[in-house]
Amino acid sequence: MTIAAPERPAVKKQRKPTGLFIPELVFFEPDALKYPKGEQIMEWVKARNIPFRMTTSHNRITNLPGETEVEQYKIAKRTLVVGLRKTLAFDQSKPSADYAIPIATGCMGHCHYCYLQTTLGAKPYIRVYVNTGDILDAAKKYIDERAPEITTFEAACTSDPLGLEHITGSLAELITFMAAEPLGRLRFVTKYQHVDPLLKLNHNGHTRIRFSINADYVIKNFEPATSRFEERIEAAGKVARAGYPLGFIIAPIIWHEGWEEGYAELLSKLAETLPPDAGKGLTFEMIQHRFTKTAKAVIEKRYPKSKLEMDIEKRKKKWGRWGQNKYVYPDEQQTALREFITERIFEHFPEAGIDYFT
Numbered sequence: 253m254t255i256a257a258p259e260r261p262a263v264k265k266q267r268k269p270t271g272l273f274i275p276e277l278v279f280f281e282p283d284a285l286k287y288p289k290g291e292q293i294m295e296w297v298k299a300r301n302i303p304f305r306m307t308t309s310h311n312r313i314t315n316l317p318g319e320t321e322v323e324q325y326k327i328a329k330r331t332l333v334v335g336l337r338k339t340l341a342f343d344q345s346k347p348s349a350d351y352a353i354p355i356a357t358g359c360m361g362h363c364h365y366c367y368l369q370t371t372l373g374a375k376p377y378i379r380v381y382v383n384t385g386d387i388l389d390a391a392k393k394y395i396d397e398r399a400p401e402i403t404t405f406e407a408a409c410t411s412d413p414l415g416l417e418h419i420t421g422s423l424a425e426l427i428t429f430m431a432a433e434p435l436g437r438l439r440f441v442t443k444y445q446h447v448d449p450l451l452k453l454n455h456n457g458h459t460r461i462r463f464s465i466n467a468d469y470v471i472k473n474f475e476p477a478t479s480r481f482e483e484r485i486e487a488a489g490k491v492a493r494a495g496y497p498l499g500f501i502i503a504p505i506i507w508h509e510g511w512e513e514g515y516a517e518l519l520s521k522l523a524e525t526l527p528p529d530a531g532k533g534l535t536f537e538m539i540q541h542r543f544t545k546t547a548k549a550v551i552e553k554r555y556p557k558s559k560l561e562m563d564i565e566k567r568k569k570k571w572g573r574w575g576q577n578k579y580v581y582p583d584e585q586q587t588a589l590r591e592f593i594t595e596r597i598f599e600h601f602p603e604a605g606i607d608y609f610t
C-alpha cells in the first residue's frame with residue numbers, strides 16, 4: 253500500500269521586481285563634466301564602481317567588447333554615454349505630439365520590434381544629455397513661436413527616459429519646467445515602473461504619462477528587459493493618484509492566434525487593476541505593428557529565434573515618411589483590430605478618449 257504524501261498548498265512564486273538599469277560601462281565626453289548633471293552622473297558612477305572612460309565624442313565609441321555583432325549589440329545596450337546634445341532643432345513627432353524633445357537616445361530594453369534598432373543604426377548604446385538647460389531654452393522658443401497655440405513635446409521618441417530617470421533626473425526637470433509654462437505640455441511613454449521620483453513633483457497637469465501595454469502574448473514573447481504588465485499597471489495607478497493625466501499606448505498591436513482573447517483580457521485586466529477614478533480623462537493610442545525591409549533584416553539577425561511575424565506577403569505596403577516602404581496589416585485586418593480593441597476600450601472605460609489608430 254502506498255501512502256499519498258499530504259498535498260502541499262500551491263505556493264505562487266513571486267518574481268522579483270524589475271530592477272533599475274545599471275550600465276556596465278560608461279563613457280563621458282569631457283565637456284559633460286562642466287555641467288552639474290554630468291558631475292552628478294560621474295558621482296553616481298563612481299559610487300557604484302562602474303568602469304568608465306573618457307571619449308571625445310560618442311561617434312568614437314567603436315571598440316566595444318564582444319566577439320560577435322549580436323554580443324556587441326547586447327553590450328552596447330548596457331553601455332551609457334554621457335554627453336551634450338548638440339542639435340537643438342527638434343524633430344516633429346506626429347501624431348502623438350508637436351515636437352520630440354531630446355533628453356536621451358537609445359534604450360536598455362530588448363523589444364524585438366523596436367524601431368530604434370534601425371534608426372540608431374550602428375550606435376545602439378544609450379546616450380544621455382547633460383545640457384538640459386539648452387534643451388529647455390530651445391523648447392521655450394518653440395512654445396513662444398506657436399503661441400497662443402499649445403505646444404506638446406514627446407520625450408520618448410528615441411528612448412524610454414523613465415528607465416534612465418534614476419541616473420539623470422531629466423524628466424523631473426522637464427516636468428517642472430512645463431508646469432510653469434501655460435502653453436507647454438509634455439508627454440512620454442514607458443515600459444518601466446520606476447515612477448516614484450516623479451510622484452511628488454509639481455506637474456500642474458501639464459505632463460501626460462502613458463504606459464505602453466499589450467496582450468500577454470506580445471509582452472511575454474517580444475519585450476524582454478522591460479517591466480512586467482502588472483508592474484506597469486501598478487505604476488499607472490500611482491501616477492493617476494499623483495494627479496498626472498494618464499494614458500495608454502497599445503503598441504504594437506500584433507495579429508496572433510487568439511488575439512481577440514488576448515486584447516480583451518488586456519482591457520479587462522486593466523479595468524480591474526486601475527484605481528476606479530483613473531478612467532476619467534484617460535487616453536488611448538493604438539499603433540499596429542509595422543516594419544520595413546531593413547528592420548526585418550536587422551531583427552532576424554539580432555533576435556534570430558524571435559516569433560515576430562514579418563511576412564511581406566501577408567502585409568500591405570505603405571509609403572513611409574522616411575522614404576522607405578513599410579509593411580502594415582491589410583485593411584481588413586486593420587479594421588478588425590481597430591474595431592475590436594476600440595469596443596473593448598469603451599466597454600471598460602466609457603469616459604476615455606482614443607487619440608488615434610495608426
Ligand code: SF4
Binds near residue numbers: 443478
Ligand atoms: S522599451 Fe521602448 S524604446 Fe526600449 S527597446 Fe522597448 S520599444 Fe524600444
